[in-house]
Structures are given as C-alpha cells and as structure tokens.
Amino acid sequence: MTFEVGYDVPAAVGMAAGQIISPALVIDLDAFERNLISMQRQVQQAGVRLRTHGKMHKSADVARAQIEIGGACGICCQKPSEAEAFARAGIKDILISNQVRQPAMIDRLARLPKMGARIIVCVDDAANIAELSDAAVRHGVEIEVLVEIDCGMGRCGVPHGAPAANLAQQILAAAGLRFSGIQAYHGSAQHIRSYAERKAKIDIAIEMVRETLGLFDSMGIQCPIVGGAGTGTYPLETASGLYTELQCGSYAFMDADYGRIEGANGHPVTTFENALFLASTVMSTAIPGRAACDAGLKSQSLDSGLPLVFGRDDVEYIGASDEHGVLSDPAGVLKAGDRLMLVPGHCDPTCNLHDWYVGVRGGLDDGVVECLWPVTARGKSF
Amino acid sequence: MTFEVGYDVPAAVGMAAGQIISPALVIDLDAFERNLISMQRQVQQAGVRLRTHGKMHKSADVARAQIEIGGACGICCQKPSEAEAFARAGIKDILISNQVRQPAMIDRLARLPKMGARIIVCVDDAANIAELSDAAVRHGVEIEVLVEIDCGMGRCGVPHGAPAANLAQQILAAAGLRFSGIQAYHGSAQHIRSYAERKAKIDIAIEMVRETLGLFDSMGIQCPIVGGAGTGTYPLETASGLYTELQCGSYAFMDADYGRIEGANGHPVTTFENALFLASTVMSTAIPGRAACDAGLKSQSLDSGLPLVFGRDDVEYIGASDEHGVLSDPAGVLKAGDRLMLVPGHCDPTCNLHDWYVGVRGGLDDGVVECLWPVTARGKSF
Numbered sequence: 052m053t054f055e056v057g058y059d060v061p062a063a064v065g066m067a068a069g070q071i072i073s074p075a076l077v078i079d080l081d082a083f084e085r086n087l088i089s090m091q092r093q094v095q096q097a098g099v100r101l102r103t104h105g106k107m108h109k110s111a112d113v114a115r116a117q118i119e120i121g122g123a124c125g126i127c128c129q130k131p132s133e134a135e136a137f138a139r140a141g142i143k144d145i146l147i148s149n150q151v152r153q154p155a156m157i158d159r160l161a162r163l164p165k166m167g168a169r170i171i172v173c174v175d176d177a178a179n180i181a182e183l184s185d186a187a188v189r190h191g192v193e194i195e196v197l198v199e200i201d202c203g204m205g206r207c208g209v210p211h212g213a214p215a216a217n218l219a220q221q222i223l224a225a226a227g228l229r230f231s232g233i234q235a236y237h238g239s240a241q242h243i244r245s246y247a248e249r250k251a252k253i254d255i256a257i258e259m260v261r262e263t264l265g266l267f268d269s270m271g272i273q274c275p276i277v278g279g280a281g282t283g284t285y286p287l288e289t290a291s292g293l294y295t296e297l298q299c300g301s302y303a304f305m306d307a308d309y310g311r312i313e314g315a316n317g318h319p320v321t322t323f324e325n326a327l328f329l330a331s332t333v334m335s336t337a338i339p340g341r342a343a344c345d346a347g348l349k350s351q352s353l354d355s356g357l358p359l360v361f362g363r364d365d366v367e368y369i370g371a372s373d374e375h376g377v378l379s380d381p382a383g384v385l386k387a388g389d390r391l392m393l394v395p396g397h398c399d400p401t402c403n404l405h406d407w408y409v410g411v412r413g414g415l416d417d418g419v420v421e422c423l424w425p426v427t428a429r430g431k432s433f
Numbered sequence: 434m435t436f437e438v439g440y441d442v443p444a445a446v447g448m449a450a451g452q453i454i455s456p457a458l459v460i461d462l463d464a465f466e467r468n469l470i471s472m473q474r475q476v477q478q479a480g481v482r483l484r485t486h487g488k489m490h491k492s493a494d495v496a497r498a499q500i501e502i503g504g505a506c507g508i509c510c511q512k513p514s515e516a517e518a519f520a521r522a523g524i525k526d527i528l529i530s531n532q533v534r535q536p537a538m539i540d541r542l543a544r545l546p547k548m549g550a551r552i553i554v555c556v557d558d559a560a561n562i563a564e565l566s567d568a569a570v571r572h573g574v575e576i577e578v579l580v581e582i583d584c585g586m587g588r589c590g591v592p593h594g595a596p597a598a599n600l601a602q603q604i605l606a607a608a609g610l611r612f613s614g615i616q617a618y619h620g621s622a623q624h625i626r627s628y629a630e631r632k633a634k635i636d637i638a639i640e641m642v643r644e645t646l647g648l649f650d651s652m653g654i655q656c657p658i659v660g661g662a663g664t665g666t667y668p669l670e671t672a673s674g675l676y677t678e679l680q681c682g683s684y685a686f687m688d689a690d691y692g693r694i695e696g697a698n699g700h701p702v703t704t705f706e707n708a709l710f711l712a713s714t715v716m717s718t719a720i721p722g723r724a725a726c727d728a729g730l731k732s733q734s735l736d737s738g739l740p741l742v743f744g745r746d747d748v749e750y751i752g753a754s755d756e757h758g759v760l761s762d763p764a765g766v767l768k769a770g771d772r773l774m775l776v777p778g779h780c781d782p783t784c785n786l787h788d789w790y791v792g793v794r795g796g797l798d799d800g801v802v803e804c805l806w807p808v809t810a811r812g813k814s815f
Contacts, residue, residue: 106756
C-alpha cells in the first residue's frame with residue numbers, strides 16, 4: 052500500500068518541516084523525548100511505576116517510545132477495541148482503566164491474553180465480575196481485575212472501603228480472574244486551575260485509598276496495583292507513598308489547558324514542554340484585522356478551550372468553525388500560505404481526529420520529517 | 434478484506450438494531466429518506482437547485498441518496514482531500530465551498546477533473562486566481578471558480594459589489610478557469626436561536642447579493658451559480674429569488690442544536706426529523722442518582738452543546754469526559770447494558786469522528802441493520 056501525500060498522509064519522511072500539508076499533528080521529537088526522560092527520572096526517584104495513558108495519543112509508536120526511552124511498564128487505555136489495536140501492534144502490558152459491559156466486547160476482551168498481552172480491566176459492579184469470569188473461563192484465559200473506587204469524580208467506581216473490599220473478595224473467588232488491585236483516578240481534578248483546590252481534591256482521594264488499603268491489609272488482601280494520577284496531580288499521588296502506578300498521559304505532549312493550570316508556589320504545574328502541535332496554514336486575509344486558517348473543529352477538540360498560536364504574541368486564535376480558525380491579526384502581519392503551529396487546547400480528543408503524527412527532528416521551523424506514526428487506535432471507541 | 438464487528442465495524446447487516454456495538458452512529462433510514470423527500474419537494478417548488486453539503490456527513494452513500502432520492506444536483510465539501518474522496522467514490526459534481534491555498538493541494542485539486550468530476554472552488558484573493566490558473570493550465574483542465582463574498586460572518590470572502598466584480602473579471606481573464614458565480618453563505622447565522630435575529634442577518638446578506646448581481650449584470654457578467662444557505666435559513670435565501678443553489682447539509686440528519694432554534698411564528702425551524710443517533714450503552718450505575726454511558730468527547734463533538742437522550746425525559750446527559758457521558762438518573766431507572774440513543778449536539782464534527790454509519794430500517798428499537806456506510810471522507814482535512 053502506498054500512501055499519497057495530501058490524501059492519505061500529510062508528509063513524507065525527509066521532507067522539510069515547512070512543507071508538511073496542514074492541518075496535521077506534528078510532534079517535536081526532541082521536546083517529546085525530553086519530556087519522556089524528565090518523567091522517567093521522576094518516577095525512578097520516587098520508586099513508582101509509570102503506566103502511561105495510551106488514550107491520550109492512541110499510538111503504538113508513542114507507547115513504544117514511552118516504554119523504551121521513558122521507562123514505562125506498560126500502558127493504560129479506555130476501550131477493548133483500543134486495547135486490541137495496541138496488542139495487535141505489539142504492546143504487551145495493557146490496563147483498560149475502565150469498565151467493559153457490552154457482551155460482545157467482553158468476549159473480545161477475553162481473547163486478548165491469547166495475543167500475548169497482559170490484560171487488566173476495572174470493575175465497579177458485581178454482575179460485571181460474573182460476566183468477566185464467564186468469558187475468561189470460556190476462552191481459557193486469566194484476566195486481571197482492578198476494583199475502581201470513586202475518588203470524588205462522580206462518574207464510575209464504588210465507594211472506598213468496605214464496598215471495594217467486597218468486590219475484591221468476589222474477584223478473588225471468581226474463576227478465570229485475578230485480583231490485581233485498585234483504580235483510584237480523579238480525572239476531574241487534573242485541570243483545576245488553583246493548586247490549593249487541586250491538592251484539596253487529591254488529599255481526599257489519597258485518604259480514601261489509605262482507608263481502603265488499610266481495610267484490605269486487615270483482611271489479608273494483597274493489592275499489587277494502586278493506580279491513578281494524571282499530569283495535573285501526579286506529584287501529589289506520588290508523595291502519598293500509596294500509589295504504585297502513575298497513569299499520566301499528557302506529560303508527553305502537553306496541551307494549552309495544562310499550560311494554564313498553576314503548580315505549587317505559583318510555578319507552572321510541570322516543566323514539561325509543548326511537544327505536540329497542530330500545523331495550520333493561513334488561507335484567507337480578505338477581512339481586515341483578521342485571518343482565517345485551515346484548522347477548525349474537525350482537526351482539534353475545543354472542549355478545553357481554544358488553541359494557542361505557538362511562539363506568536365502578535366496574532367491570536369479567536370474562534371473556530373468546522374474547517375476554519377479565525378485569527379485576530381490587528382497589525383495585518385499574516386499572509387495567505389503562512390504556517391502557524393497551534394498548541395491544541397486538549398490533546399486527547401484532538402489526537403483522536405487524526406490518522407498520523409508527523410515526527411520532526413531539529414525544530415519546527417528548520418527541522419526535517421523523521422517519521423510518520425499512525426494513530427493506531429484512532430476511532431477505536433468500542 | 435473482512436471487517437470484524439467490535440473492532441473494525443459496529444454492526445453487521447441483518448443484525449437486530451439493539452445488538453449494534455456502541456458507541457456508533459445510527460441512521461434511521463426511514464426518517465432520513467422522509468427528510469430527503471421533504472427537502473426535494475421544497476426545492477422543486479421553489480425552482481432552485483439543491484447542492485447538499487457533504488461536509489456534514491462525509492459519506493458517498495449519503496450523498497448518493499441525496500442525489501438519487503433527494504434530487505440534489507451535486508454536493509459541496511470543504512477540502513480538496515474530501516473532494517477527492519467523494520470523486521473517487523463516484524460523485525460527479527463537487528463544489529469546494531472554500532479557499533484552497535497550499536500549493537500541493539492546489540495541484541491535487543487540479544487533477545480532479547481528470548477523474549471525471551466537475552470541480553468548482555471558491556476564491557477571495559487575486560493571488561489565488563493566478564495559482565489556480567497555473568495549476569489548471571499545467572494539468573490541462575478547466576476549473577470552475579466562484580467568488581466568495583463575506584456576508585457578515587467575518588471569516589473569508591471579499592466585500593460584496595465592486596471587489597467581487599473585480600475578482601470575477603480576473604477569473605474571466607485567467608487561462609484554465611471558468612467563472613461560475615458567487616458563494617454567499619452566512620454560516621454563523623444558521624444557529625441563531627431567535628428567528629427575527631436570524632432573518633435580520635440573512636436580509637443583510639441578501640441585499641449584498643442583490644447589489645453584487647446588479648453590478649455583474651451592468652457589467653455583462655453571467656452568474657449561473659449563486660450559492661449559499663443552510664438548514665437554519667434556507668427558506669429566506671430561497672424566498673429572495675436570487676439564490677440558485679442551496680447548500681443545506683444538516684436537514685438530512687438534524688441535530689440537537691438545530692432542534693433548539695426557533696422558526697417563523699415560533700414554530701420549530703423545520704419539520705425535518707432526527708435521523709442520526711449516537712448509540713450508547715450504560716456502563717456504570719455505581720453512583721446513586723447517576724449513570725455513566727460509553728459515549729464521550731471521542732465519539733461526539735460538544736461544541737454546540739450536550740446531546741439529547743432521544744425519547745427519554747426521565748434521564749438527562751449532563752456531562753462528558755473523553756470516553757464517558759454522565760447521566761442524571763434521579764429515579765435510578767438505568768441499568769448497566771441499557772441502550773440509549775443520543776441526538777448529537779452538532780452533526781458535522783460528530784460524524785467526522787466515526788468510520789461507519791449503521792443504517793437501520795424499521796425503527797431504532799425493533800429495526801434491523803440494512804446497511805453499513807463508510808464515512809468516506811472522515812479525517813480528510815487537507
């Protein structure tokens with residue numbers, strides 16, 4: 052199969068960065084690898100494992116770099132079809148940090164260990180334990196299971212303490228399943244702007260985990276995985292001494308929204324660099340004081356706000372429609388054909404819109420395309 | 434190539450509607466065809482052409498139904514790679530209702546007429562006319578060109594009147610190009626809630642078109658296409674007697690946002706039915722008064738608001754994260770595994786997230802899967 056530039060793919064290996072067809076996701080490979088190494092040092096110092104979140108990037112190549120350069124033990128993802136895409140691409144240690152409830156998808160899930168992958172899944176319901184057990188027995192496999200506790204997000208998860216212990220015991224008693232620990236992720240805390248408010252939410256979650264682990268300990272229940280944390284809060288979960296696996300995703304790429312949250316002592320929340328960009332081209336300057344670029348709602352998700360124009364304070368992305376971005380350009384500096392590198396508001400749903408990452412080495416302006424990485428699990432939402 | 438249900442595709446032909454794997458886009462084929470016939474009657478009565486907007490659905494099969502059942506003369510789309518996908522799939526009359534500025538994409542565009550498709554594109558800049566002319570000459574083809582005028586949206590387009598006539602004359606003088614008319618679409622007016630406000634915007638646009646056509650007439654410039662209008666405003670453009678081609682897209686599927694806008698005399702804006710649904714499954718009921726379903730930001734765009742739960746007033750979709758929807762369920766009626774049919778807030782960017790439409794005949798509850806239609810141009814944003 053050949054891929055045609057401008058139809059199937061936005062670039063070819065060896066192409067100058069400025070020639071990439073837009074809109075396209077561009078990874079600054081140098082910044083990306085610095086982010087991986089920075090996180091690897093932090094988790095190594097803390098003595099925890101890093102199970103990077105593959106839902107952010109959906110790319111087996113990014114996952115492999117996180118494992119090989121960044122010291123990750125494996126990945127998380129959210130859906131069985133996504134796990135299957137990663138497993139087919141050779142990723143060997145996969146946690147579905149989510150519930151799987153559709154019978155057909157439980158059946159597909161139970162076939163994944165036969166592909167040579169370690170498969171872990173979350174539950175928050177006794178009936179789901181029985182469903183998973185039946186499927187594991189039917190396929191002659193063992194599925195590892197975490198009990199998800201609701202740490203305050205109000206989405207999925209049983210209450211901490213006794214309800215969690217109750218499910219753990221049911222998993223321990225179920226054929227074909229292995230109890231592997233708890234999932235304790237507070238997703239909605241990740242993007243809270245104020246450090247103090249964010250810390251207050253995570254302090255509550257940590258106390259829930261502490262109580263649950265205390266109860267497990269008194270009942271003789273081993274809990275090898277205590278999983279959770281994201282890019283916005285991981286130093287807090289790490290400092291607790293309770294979490295064994297961090298599930299950060301966005302640290303590898305960063306996005307505009309994480310750039311807006313405040314760290315301890317008023318510092319930026321992390322020292323991670325912007326490594327993911329949405330290349331866009333100016334397509335119209337017919338309206339005075341404005342310009343239109345070619346990246347709108349179909350090439351980025353605006354759920355967490357508008358993108359930033361990287362390295363520019365003279366122009367601003369002020370609005371989007373399906374295929375257009377509108378820029379304010381008070382001094383009229385933009386010309387048709389100009390390249391703009393946008394920092395997406397929110398990586399995860401933005402990456403899911405694209406089929407390819409274009410990896411650039413040597414800088415966004417003067418660099419060269421080193422690789423094209425497929426978004427392996429794009430659209431795998433089943 | 435075989436497509437595996439639950440990995441590549443969400444359903445198989447002949448499957449009961451209730452067995453479709455979620456999240457998945459489902460078309461109620463009966464409602465869809467009624468929408469096509471309703472619009473076909475309206476345009477026939479008004480004596481205008483319907484050039485349906487393929488950017489909404491990105492599907493060659495939907496486009497074919499709009500042409501064969503719905504009487505459309507052809508389609509619009511927004512990007513050259515999208516036009517190429519439609520042309521490869523056999524659609525023969527395609528307007529790119531947008532500017533094309535990247536040299537590589539102008540070159541690809543100029544190859545499309547050789548595929549047997551009529552290709553029309555918009556310009557708002559003299560330099561772009563020269564670029565298109567060079568490419569048309571290079572490839573030995575003729576490209577039809579519309580001058581886009583800014584009707585008040587402030588995105589692309591030259592001012593109406595003399596600047597538009599100036600570009601028209603340049604197109605008429607350019608080798609390889611044919612001047613085919615004007616593009617006069619007011620996109621941001623489509624979703625204005627109040628009928629009076631929406632009408633006021635379109636009245637201004639219509640006057641701009643009238644002045645421009647008067648000037649063209651005095652200069653002897655023929656203008657076979659006067660294109661514009663969307664689902665929210667098309668009766669107004671039609672009534673003007675000036676527009677020759679309506680570019681409605683959403684009428685075929687409808688979405689929650691169009692359901693919220695007000696028509697003349699306080700009636701709903703149109704009589705079109707909801708024909709597109711996002712099938713979702715309840716995956717957790719662990720939190721009292723709430724439920725989580727499996728459709729979040731990666732299977733729908735929330736730019737125009739949250740989805741509605743079709744046919745249910747006892748539960749409400751109140752929030753989304755990447756892979757989850759949170760439902761308020763005050764009476765605790767939802768159970769894990771329950772099927773919910775969501776009406777997406779905004780069709781266009783939602784359809785662009787999916788690879789397949791599942792066409793159901795005989796109702797959403799008891800019907801049968803009649804077809805699987807690929808989202809032909811999904812992700813074609815170049």
